[in-house]
Amino acid sequence: MSNNTNLELTAYKIRKHAIDGVYSASSGHPGGSLSIADILSVLYFDEMNIDPKNPKDPSRDRFVLSKGHCAPALYGALAERGFIPTEDIKTFRRTDSYLQGHPDMKGTPGVEMSTGSLGQGICAANGMALAAKLDNKDYRVYAILGDGELEEGQVWEAAMFAAHYNLDNLCAFVDFNGLQIDGDITKVMNPTPIDKKFEAFNWNVIIIDAHNIEEIKNALKKAKETKGKPTVIIANSVKGKGVSYMENNAAWHGAAPKEDEYNQAIKELDAKIAELEAKVNG
């Protein structure tokens, strides 16, 4: 029922939660969290069949954050969707918190897989999609991979597996923001061309703008319509999207903002949220 402006608004709220979490913890990964916020918003508020009141419903859709370091954004989405209390985000990475530095499926409602070691989440998503096939269930499995994560050989084992078993109930996003910890992905270890690689592995490939709600929704629709093969949505994104000084800057891959930087980030995000709320309220 959500319209695109609402989804964009939710994405900015997720971004704010992510920044709050990282700032409270004085550590974490803001850059890649900000770049996936729109995708998470569409998944959690438009696409997935999930129920915060019944998070273990066997027929639910599953989401695996294969790039587990972007937990701040996932927790933001889970808070907005009602899986966890919003105020808990401030406990992120603390010893008394269930919100671990990387997602922990045993401790956090709505987290489907413990991830953080790159390359493993997409394989686990394969297992979930295969389980649906074995049980003749129609739930779908979604995952988000980092573009740097594609340098892990295990990702390509997963790519083979998903195509081999015709996992058309699997849809993976690649957050193609072009930056990894050590810099430009094409300079560190070039995984491009990403689309041609997945095509060669017999996946259905869709390329979109990661910050365009309509494109995300359309891509998910096409993924659902595609039979016999898994879909990868290569989402061209801006690392640090929504916080001006973090945008396209690899330094913000895994660094927390200081107080003045935090204030600046919140100011920018609040302005955007106010603008979108005004639009929603017409």
Next chain:
Amino acid sequence: MADIKKIATRESYGAALAEFGEKYDIIVMDADLSKSTKTDTFKKKFPERFINCGIAEASMLSAAAGLATCGKIVFASSFAMFAAGRAFEQIRNSICYPKLNVKIGATHAGISVGEDGATHQCLEDIGIMRTLPNMVILNPADDTEAKAAVEAAIKHEGPVYLRFGRLAVPVLYDDTYKFELGKGVQLKEGNDVTLVATGLLVETALNAAELLKQEGINARVINIHTIKPIDKEIITKASLETGAIVTCEEHNVIGGLGSAVAEVLCENAPCALQRIGTQDVFGRSGKPNELFEIYGLTAEAIRDAAKKAIALKK
């Protein structure tokens, strides 16, 4: 002794999967080694529940974790080297950390792999797996125990590492044998020294006890099929009652049964200890029996170690 029935525990693994596949809703995965790991026995019977992952162990173990999150009991099979070794971190982060119901069927463990040589003779897997929280490690000694271990793994909620061998070994137990996870089994009474053995070295230890008997030494023999959680009680009791222990395993003495027993002893009841196993070296190609001689995994070596342990307690 010549007519004793011999079966490799990998055969028992395949047979047990096929048998228990009727009773339990298990999924079996393999990484292109089903003819060797014997999971093909299951595949023939339940093709719809057999998943070949190709030569991609990391993918297999992580996908097994994903299947387990959906309520499946999954047996992921490969050689010990590639399961415990290559996919260690997948086992750690995707299986043990979330305590998922994945059973790792690791065949071709130990030096008895033989001719394939050092790259395939896994002598470190127990040590590696033992350091993982939530992991249970089963190392059966014969066909009967191997099958019982498979069923115990199915019934246990959480990760289990099962270690099987390529070499045909004598059947020690009959059908009346009751396998209890976490409980050692005393096979022979004795009060001069205790031989604590696991896997195919259990039979060797029994033979060593015979050799010791010829010299007037009464050796107790204990089979430790569950290396983790280890039976502290039976080991402590053996220490207090016999004062000397020899551990016997087809594994590096570092990290395996020898280390596990040493830990129990040091914390509960220290006694003289000798460790039979490979002495921190890689193996080589050869026939299993030749390799047992070269690496000191024989009844004679255990006998000599027992005498040394007895001398140390004085």
